[in-house]
Amino acid sequence: MFQRRQEGGRGQQLVAVNVDTLLIVTSCNADFNLARLERYLIMANQAGSNPVIVLTKADTAEDAGVFQAQAEALQRDLSCHCLEWALRGRRFPVGALVRRWPDVALVGSSGVGKSTLVNTMTAPESDTNQKTGTIREYDAQGRHTTTARSLHAISGGGFVINTPGIRTLYSSDVTDGIDTLFAETTDLAPLCRFRDCTHAHEPGCAVQAAVSSGALLADRLERRPALVTENRDRTPVVSGLRGNKIVRKKKY
Template identity: 80%
Template structure:
């Protein structure tokens, strides 16, 4: 369960921030409240379970009464909702500023991971877990979600040269911040401070065993009563156990909020064309310069992308990964039958 920052911290009495703004409230959400809803109380979802939802408001942790036959899968940690102050009944959910979601194997819909996240911290470690192809998939999801991605390299203190990992990660996307740190060190908090300001929300995603829960414990501080369990990893492949089993919202020591998530072993690409375009922006910018509008960038004459590969401006492997991700996205994006059998792509709102 989330808790408010310590009462003795200066940020809670700062005249620059209202109590709601400390929780991440902004004009984006305030503008959605209708005149007839003025008596309802904004609350932020702190954890979602099969049959209940826990939240937080300016008074601290609170419960939410749910209507009959609720579908809690429609809510994500980080959501803002409006509740009746007398009954605690959940009345409505406000539109999301950003939403991180993924498609599971065989699933028809998207599984919600976190909502209203300003920055997605993509966590991997400086060991055998480091995988560029997997990092690309997380970056695509972050781009599609509308969150700013930051790659966090943990266990940098155990690597012979953490700079090698950092350089490879920085090359994945234009202007991508990459931070190498020791998740147990107090320095980790200061290194991540630019993205953890008052009212800001970050979410941690990554494989099991990369140190997400350890980093959350460092960020929330020694006085936090919501410590996350941590586990060991297998030495031969750096794989770890799922020590976090549910998504949850935690107050960061000194300001901001962090959402911890269970480790994700498989991340499918689906319904994320914009996210792919952002990741491979240097290729997308060349495509209009090709001789043919329908150029596949594989063999056609006058292809600006292949010309860049030949000159060394683009790496051939990167272009191949771009093509493969586009193909996977096309194959995994569901289509539904429209009127009279016409095929239409299902559109999502983000």
């Protein structure tokens, strides 16, 4: 079940259910944002879906390999695909994914090519092709061409859910998803001297030792606390005899 908590909302917004594979779509331009990709990965992990990053418009970048290397480094064993602009009339190679994980959903910002991908995955004779739009050149932002979720049959079997572009995304109720994203740190934590080690300054920290030895990248350790704090501050807590929910929100 893929869901997110909206800004100012009281509950979770349901995006899709029974999602085997979550295609996280971004383009090789100004839309590429590692912090946002991390949040999508966390939500996919929390939902129990198999996350796959799809980098579109690779032929418009000077070196798409740089984008792919950065994306693949976000999570252990993460699959990442680089695609050219609009696939130039070709079909997205979804066959191997669908055979293993048949029900797919696409998420990402407006203008990254989600609807174009859906059109290449569905049967050629389909009468439910998605409308596509353009992006602003100066900031790579797209317009909300897709305004509602829709379900489509994939050519060869399986189904794909297309979703509108998400403008705001943050972590809430996703502790397990964060642990999966930073699996290297999660695996090392039980080896620390102190059970409540923050991996920041405590002696006998196995995570800091791994960073010092080069086994763990320092930036991986630096990004985790901010996501943990965001998740804690954005997650409602139950208190009182009636279980009233209180949302702790950090002031920005």
